[in-house]
Amino acid sequence: MPIFGTDGVRGLANGILTADLALTLAQATAVVLGQGRTAEARKAEGKRLTAVVARDPRVSGHFLTAAVSAGLASSGVDVLDAGVIPTPALAFLVADRDADFGVMISASHNAAPDNGIKIFARGGVKLPDVVEQRIESAMAGEMLRPTGAGVGRISRFSDAEDRYVVHLLGSLPNRLNGLHVVLDCAHGAAAGVSPETFRDAGAEVTVIGADPDGWNINDGVGSTHLGQLADAVVRLGADIGIAHDGDADRCLAVDAEGRVIDGDQIMAILAVSMKERGHLTDDTLVATVMSNLGLHVAMREHGIAVRQTAVGDRYVLEDMNAGGYALGGEQSGHVIMSEYATTGDGILTGLHLVAEMARQNKSAAELAGVMKVYPQVLINVRGVDKDAVDDDEGVQEAVRVVEAELGETGRVLLRKSGTEPLVRVMVEAADAESVQRHAEHLAEVVRQRLALRAEAETV
Numbered sequence: 133m134p135i136f137g138t139d140g141v142r143g144l145a146n147g148i149l150t151a152d153l154a155l156t157l158a159q160a161t162a163v164v165l166g167q168g169r170t171a172e173a174r175k176a177e178g179k180r181l182t183a184v185v186a187r188d189p190r191v192s193g194h195f196l197t198a199a200v201s202a203g204l205a206s207s208g209v210d211v212l213d214a215g216v217i218p219t220p221a222l223a224f225l226v227a228d229r230d231a232d233f234g235v236m237i238s239a240s241h242n243a244a245p246d247n248g249i250k251i252f253a254r255g256g257v258k259l260p261d262v263v264e265q266r267i268e269s270a271m272a273g274e275m276l277r278p279t280g281a282g283v284g285r286i287s288r289f290s291d292a293e294d295r296y297v298v299h300l301l302g303s304l305p306n307r308l309n310g311l312h313v314v315l316d317c318a319h320g321a322a323a324g325v326s327p328e329t330f331r332d333a334g335a336e337v338t339v340i341g342a343d344p345d346g347w348n349i350n351d352g353v354g355s356t357h358l359g360q361l362a363d364a365v366v367r368l369g370a371d372i373g374i375a376h377d378g379d380a381d382r383c384l385a386v387d388a389e390g391r392v393i394d395g396d397q398i399m400a401i402l403a404v405s406m407k408e409r410g411h412l413t414d415d416t417l418v419a420t421v422m423s424n425l426g427l428h429v430a431m432r433e434h435g436i437a438v439r440q441t442a443v444g445d446r447y448v449l450e451d452m453n454a455g456g457y458a459l460g461g462e463q464s465g466h467v468i469m470s471e472y473a474t475t476g477d478g479i480l481t482g483l484h485l486v487a488e489m490a491r492q493n494k495s496a497a498e499l500a501g502v503m504k505v506y507p508q509v510l511i512n513v514r515g516v517d518k519d520a521v522d523d524d525e526g527v528q529e530a531v532r533v534v535e536a537e538l539g540e541t542g543r544v545l546l547r548k549s550g551t552e553p554l555v556r557v558m559v560e561a562a563d564a565e566s567v568q569r570h571a572e573h574l575a576e577v578v579r580q581r582l583a584l585r586a587e588a589e590t591v
Contacts, residue, residue, distance in 0.1 A: 136264040138444050142239050142248035145192030149247055151199040158203025158235065160270035161251055164263065165233045166209075170254060174232070180284055184229060186214040186222040186292070187237035188321040188379045191346030192247045196237045200249065204235075205284035207276040214292035216344075218321040218380035220477035221296040223256035227474065228295055230254075238321065238379040241356050244347045256474040257453075258446055293325055300329050300480055303472040305409075308486050309334035312370040315482075316361040317342040318354025320378035326479050330374075333483060340364055350377065355384045355465050355478070362390035372489065372496040374482035375465075381445075382465035383478035385485060387496040395465040396427040398485055400503040402467070403459055404434050405488050411458060411471070412436065418451050418460030420444070425543055425560040430503035443547070445476050506542075507564035509571035513555045516582040518548040521555050530577040534559070534570045542567070544574065555582075 135141050141157065143149045165171065166181050174181065183204050187193035193216075201211045209232075214225060219236045226234035233253055239246040251259050251267070259267075313335045317323040323342040330337045340360060341353035353360055355375040365373040365386050373386040385393040399417060406412035416437045419427060423440075431438050439457070441447040445466040452460045452470055461467035466476035473480055489496060521527055531544050538544070542561030549556060555578050559571040 135268055138446065139240070140236075140248050140250035142242070142246060144245055145190075145196065145247040149196065149249070151195050154196045154199035154249060155203040156271050157249060157267070158200040159207050159275040160267045160273075161233065161235070162204055162207035162209050162276055163270045163273070164267045165253065166207075166276070168254070171232055181209045181232040182212065182229070183209050184212045184214055184222060184225050184231045184234040184289060184292075185237070186217045186225075186234070188239075188349065189216050189319070189323070189344035189346060190239070190244050190247060190349050190378070192245075193237045196247055196249070200235050200237065201286050205286050207284065208278040208282050209284040211284060211286040212289040212292075213286060214289040216321055216324065217292055217296065218325060218376075218477075218479065219250065220381050220473055220475050220480065221292070221321075221325065223252050223475045224296055224299055224473065225256075225289070225292055226252050226254070227256040228299070236379070240379045240381065241318075241350055241354065241377040244349050244351070252474075258449060258475060297325060297329050297332065299472070300483060301332055303469075303480060304333060304483055304487050306487055306491050307334035308483070308490050311372070311486055311490055312336040312338070312368070313486055314338045314340065314361060314364045314368065314370045314373040315342070316340050316353055316355075316358075316373065316375040317380075318350050318376050318378050319344040319348040320350065320354065320376065320380060322376040322380035322479060326374075326376060326380065326482070329479060329483065330486070333487075335486060338364065338368055338370065354378065355382045358384060358386060358392055362386045362392075366390045372486060374486070376478040376482075377465070380478045381476040383467060383481035383485070384465040385482070385496060387500065389497065391497065393496060393500045394505075395461055395463045395467060396424045397500045397503050397505065398465070398467055398481060399459065399461050400427055400430050401488055401499045402469070402481075402484060403431065403436050404502055405491075406459060407434065407436055413456055413458040416455070416457050418448050418455075418457050420448060420462050421545060421547070422558070423463055424503075424508060425506040426504045429506075434502075449475065506560045506562060507567045508558065508560045509567045511557045511571050511575040512549075513557060513575050513578045515553060516555055516579060518553055518555050520582055521546055521548060521578060524581050526581040527578055530574055534574060538566075538570070544570070546574070546578070
């Protein structure tokens with residue numbers, strides 16, 4: 133069974149993700165990523181490979197970081213330990229220090245018992261599938277075993293956070309003076325960096341979810357739990373609330389009335405602004421198939437094309453890199469601004485969203501009004517043969533009938549889960565009642581048709 137998922141290796145710390153696995157994975161990474169042209173040139177000059185290692189605050193990060201660093205150093209790699217910083221900071225620092233690769237210990241928005249290992253190649257970019265497969269294969273092979281002066285050193289990356297903050301501030305088109313921002317740091321990796329950066333940019337800042345103890349990461353706070361943030365914004369009369377997840381690669385927001393501004397709305401705001409200022413490459417935004425229909429309508433009205441990818445920020449990144457696009461992301465709040473980052477960056481996104489409020493002298497609600505959020509219903513149909521949904525004529529005919537009825541005012545998406553035996557049925561339209569009715573109808577068709585198909589195959 134493959135150990136790499138859609139975003140690195142992730143699982144229960146000390147269950148699936150053990151210190152032994154982390155050490156072996158790090159050694160195999162040194163083998164594979166030490167074979168590139170640049171790496172070979174460094175070795176020819178008598179230089180060791182260098183890797184930046186960082187983590188989020190969850191308690192298991194201590195032993196996993198130690199295991200990864202040991203695996204790298206024992207393979208002759210010099211390790212710069214950046215401590216607790218956001219995932220996008222790690223990606224930036226790999227490029228900024230011209231390191232050969234980076235390793236982030238984090239399970240993002242997952243609860244504290246889980247953890248994960250994300251590997252970034254030279255330049256701070258995520259690894260393609262083929263390289264992950266090579267690393268996984270190398271875990272069963274011969275490791276590097278230098279001795280004496282050949283072993284790597286582990287040293288503290290003492291100015292890692294400062295470099296990242298300077299980079300973030302340098303990306304802003306204007307200051308945030310006069311705006312009161314409530315930040316929810318999810319008791320995660322943003323707790324140290326985000327408040328400092330927003331204050332340095334001129335905002336008045338109130339912080340919640342910024343007391344990590346190793347166990348409370350994402351616990352009732354952060355981008356997957358917006359209730360506390362909304363309450364705080366309304367109670368304090370703040371202008372906007374910004375929520376990160378555990379490793380701060382996501383950003384969601386709430387306006388002054390406590391209403392959620394999701395990733396699609398944030399992308400719409402930034403895309404229109406970037407087009408006006410001539411910063412949106414080919415007047416194109418990259419989004420996934422799960423983005424709201426309202427995003428497509430709004431972008432069409434502003435002369436902006438939308439390219440669609442499979443679900444997952446890695447697929448958004450692949451399409452952005454292939455076409456040189458400047459902006460892309462997901463409804464969940466992974467927003468990628470390629471001029472400044474090689475991955476989703478929640479702090480960068482939040483800063484630019486608030487900067488747009490200051491630049492236009494508009495409220496968050498006014499900015500979010502650029503896009504109408506269409507009612508969307510998602511039903512998970514469990515216990516079916518998900519691989520049969522694409523070629524079942526009865527299911528496809530039912531989809532065609534609903535699509536014909538909705539016309540250009542709605543859409544249907546049937547998607548197989550990548551990790552569970554289920555089919556996701558999503559319907560969007562301007563009318564909430566018809567959305568619910570069509571979604572329930574299609575879910576029942578999927579359930580019945582695939583059940584009949586399974587019965588027929590067993591006879």
